[in-house]
Amino acid sequence: MAKLHFFYAATLGASAFLSSPLTAQTIDIDYLKTTNPELYQQLMAVELCRKEPENSSCQAALPKKSVAVAPEQHTKAAPEAQKPRGKWWYDSAYDQDGLNDQWQHAVQVTVDLEEMSGNLDGEQFHVEVDYFSRINTWTNYLTLIYEKDDVKQSGVVALDKKHYAFNYGGRYDFNQTWYGQGGYIIEQDTSQSLDRQQVFYAGAGLHLVGTDKVNLSTMLALGKQQDKFINAEAVGIDSLDYSVAYFVEQLSWHISQSISINQSISWLHSLESLPEVGSSTLSGGGPNPQCLTAAVPGSAYCIVDNGSKSKLELMLGLEYQINAYISLLYNFSYEKDNMPWAGVEGTDKTNNLSIRASFQ
Numbered sequence: 001m002a003k004l005h006f007f008y009a010a011t012l013g014a015s016a017f018l019s020s021p022l023t024a025q026t027i028d029i030d031y032l033k034t035t036n037p038e039l040y041q042q043l044m045a046v047e048l049c050r051k052e053p054e055n056s057s058c059q060a061a062l063p064k065k066s067v068a069v070a071p072e073q074h075t076k077a078a079p080e081a082q083k084p085r086g087k088w089w090y091d092s093a094y095d096q097d098g099l100n101d102q103w104q105h106a107v108q109v110t111v112d113l114e115e116m117s118g119n120l121d122g123e124q125f126h127v128e129v130d131y132f133s134r135i136n137t138w139t140n141y142l143t144l145i146y147e148k149d150d151v152k153q154s155g156v157v158a159l160d161k162k163h164y165a166f167n168y169g170g171r172y173d174f175n176q177t178w179y180g181q182g183g184y185i186i187e188q189d190t191s192q193s194l195d196r197q198q199v200f201y202a203g204a205g206l207h208l209v210g211t212d213k214v215n216l217s218t219m220l221a222l223g224k225q226q227d228k229f230i231n232a233e234a235v236g237i238d239s240l241d242y243s244v245a246y247f248v249e250q251l252s253w254h255i256s257q258s259i260s261i262n263q264s265i266s267w268l269h270s271l272e273s274l275p276e277v278g279s280s281t282l283s284g285g286g287p288n289p290q291c292l293t294a295a296v297p298g299s300a301y302c303i304v305d306n307g308s309k310s311k312l313e314l315m316l317g318l319e320y321q322i323n324a325y326i327s328l329l330y331n332f333s334y335e336k337d338n339m340p341w342a343g344v345e346g347t348d349k350t351n352n353l354s355i356r357a358s359f360q
Contacts, residue, residue: 089132089139090215090252092207094176104134105360112329112354118347124149126352132360137174141183143167149191163189171205179205181219193341195230199223201246213254221246225270229341236277236301236342243271258321262331270309277342278304301342309339319356329354 033040114124131142149161169183182202203221232238251263280302291302317331333350340346
């Protein structure tokens with residue numbers, strides 16, 4: 001402890017001498033270097049720091065000053081601009097912020113009144129339930145449809161015209177652009193003389209545009225279709241089983257936060273030649289010379305030709321989003337069948353007003 005007090009006193013003394021107007025030569029440096037080397041080194045270090053205070057050895061010897069650190073300012077991020085209410089089931093799974101390994105669900109219930117002209121003339125009540133789900137790259141579609149008609153067909157009041165349909169589709173997104181899809185459809189449509197129609201299909205598609213406001217996609221598929229008719233004698237055919245090609249295009253365009261335009265085109269074409277049915281007798285009562293073969297026994301129809309069946313459907317609609325759950329829709333649809341069944345016209349036009357409830 002005594003040695004420490006001596007060192008402190010010597011340092012203070014040296015500082016006093018060196019900070020005075022006297023120069024270092026007034027001290028017998030050589031004598032001090034010989035008799036007390038330790039004090040000599042300390043005096044030289046103090047002199048160096050007086051002349052060169054920026055020297056690194058001097059800076060290291062200085063006591064560190066505490067630096068006041070300003071408290072970190074946590075600024076709130078500006079809220080993101082709200083996007084239009086999206087129908088994510090139309091988008092590629094890769095359009096979201098990374099693949100989602102949690103289930104996503106959405107349900108839509110649509111009720112509408114349709115005004116029809118063409119094959120059917122009159123009004124039709126339509127109820128449709130759509131369920132959508134997604135996990136990772138898989139997106140599933142499930143649709144149930146019920147329709148009840150109060151219509152005329154070929155100018156005759158047609159009571160008890162009904163349409164039931166069940167549709168399942170599963171889509172796998174390979175990347176942001178390409179996807180594969182398969183599905184199954186079964187329906188009964190008494191206005192089309194169909195007791196049961198089943199379609200199995202599989203194909204590939206493209207997400208052509210996928211933004212917050214516009215979604216455009218297409219798909220081309222191959223499948224198998226089976227038609228079973230209600231009254232073979234009335235239609236001239238009991239059942240058909242044939243291969244089909246199927247093309248569909250869908251567009252959803254959000255003009256604003258609450259208004260969007262929906263448009264679709266679907267085209268179904270038989271890959272096999274199908275029988276075309278015509279009357280077996282002429283209007284005057286004689287046999288029809290165009291008949292190639294007889295139809296089912298007891299039928300007033302015969303097979304007059306064979307060819308490929310094509311059916312084109314166009315839809316254009318406007319949707320107004322009232323709130324997060326309810327929207328109003330207007331849709332116009334047009335259908336054209338180049339080979340309608342006997343007693344069925346080949347053109348249908350429909351205008352409908354709908355209310356839709358959505359939950360997701």
